[in-house]
Amino acid sequence: SQQGEEDPQALSIQEGENATMNCSYKTSINNLQWYRQNSGRGLVHLILIRSNEREKHSGRLRVTLDTSKKSSSLLITASRAADTASYFCATVRVVQGAQKLVFGQGTRLTINP
Amino acid sequence: DGGITQSPKYLFRKEGQNVTLSCEQNLNHDAMYWYRQDPGQGLRLIYYSQIVNDFQKGDIAEGYSVSREKKESFPLTVTSAQKNPTAFYLCASLSRGDEQYFGPGTRLTVT
Numbered sequence: 001s002q003q004g005e006e007d008p009q010a011l012s013i014q015e016g017e018n019a020t021m022n023c024s025y026k027t028s029i030n031n032l033q034w035y036r037q038n039s040g041r042g043l044v045h046l047i048l049i050r051s052n053e054r055e056k057h058s059g060r061l062r063v064t065l066d067t068s069k070k071s072s073s074l075l076i077t078a079s080r081a082a083d084t085a086s087y088f089c090a091t092v093r094v095v096q097g098a099q100k101l102v103f104g105q106g107t108r109l110t111i112n113p
Numbered sequence: 114d115g116g117i118t119q120s121p122k123y124l125f126r127k128e129g130q131n132v133t134l135s136c137e138q139n140l141n142h143d144a145m146y147w148y149r150q151d152p153g154q155g156l157r158l159i160y161y162s163q164i165v166n167d168f169q170k171g172d173i174a175e176g177y178s179v180s181r182e183k184k185e186s187f188p189l190t191v192t193s194a195q196k197n198p199t200a201f202y203l204c205a206s207l208s209r210g211d212e213q214y215f216g217p218g219t220r221l222t223v224t
Contacts, residue, residue, distance in 0.1 A: 031211060033211075033212070033213075035213075035215075040201075040218070040220070041217060041218065042117075042119075042203055042215035042216050042217045042218050043156075043203065043205075043213075043215040044215070045212040045213060045214070048210070048211060048212060088155055088156070090213075092211070097163065098144065098161060098163050098169065099144065099207055099211060100158065100161070100171075101146075101156075101158070101213060102158075103148075103155035103156040103157075104155050105153070105154055105155045106154075106155055
């Protein structure tokens with residue numbers, strides 16, 4: 001089952017602009033993670049935010065988490081052509097001691113030079 | 114792609130044949146995972162293993178089998194019982210910081 005729903009499904013912006021992607025989910029979580037995937041490649045972990053955190057930064061990335069609304073957002077500031085990729089949120093639950101990730105369908109981000 | 118390798122990168126098989134996908138990690142991680150990704154979709158969990166000689170079914174385990182005889186290795190067999198095996202398969206391992214490290218993936222085409 002795919003719990004996360006991402007919005008928008010595709011986003012195209014000019015280089016230098018900011019890109020915002022949103023993720024909504026349905027059940028309680030331990031943490032939420034964002035991953036990036038270049039076409040035909042494996043996923044790369046970007047940032048993890050725990051359920052008791054509200055905001056986290058990593059370089060040009062800013063992630064927010066609102067557990068009351070069951071939603072998260074990923075902001076990429078000052079976008080670059082190299083940021084072109086698909087971005088996935090993954091909600092994380094621990095079930096019988098095992099971490100299980102449930103991925104959304106992703107946002108395809110295109111940065112136009 | 115971290116310390117996880119998957120081979121081969123592309124795999125072609127005839128319908129009715131079993132095929133085994135390799136996944137090896139040198140990160141000393143205990144937990145490992147197999148996911149399936151269809152075009153334009155997110156990842157779906159096939160199987161996962163928390164320790165050697167133990168594994169659990171994920172959301173779409175039917176038609177797949179795994180083994181975990183060594184900490185470093187978690188091979189996935191796609192059997193002839195899997196109705197739609199053509200997909201991109203990704204292996205991952207779990208760090209102590211709760212991040213998953215992914216391999217480069219194997220694209221399987223069954224005709």
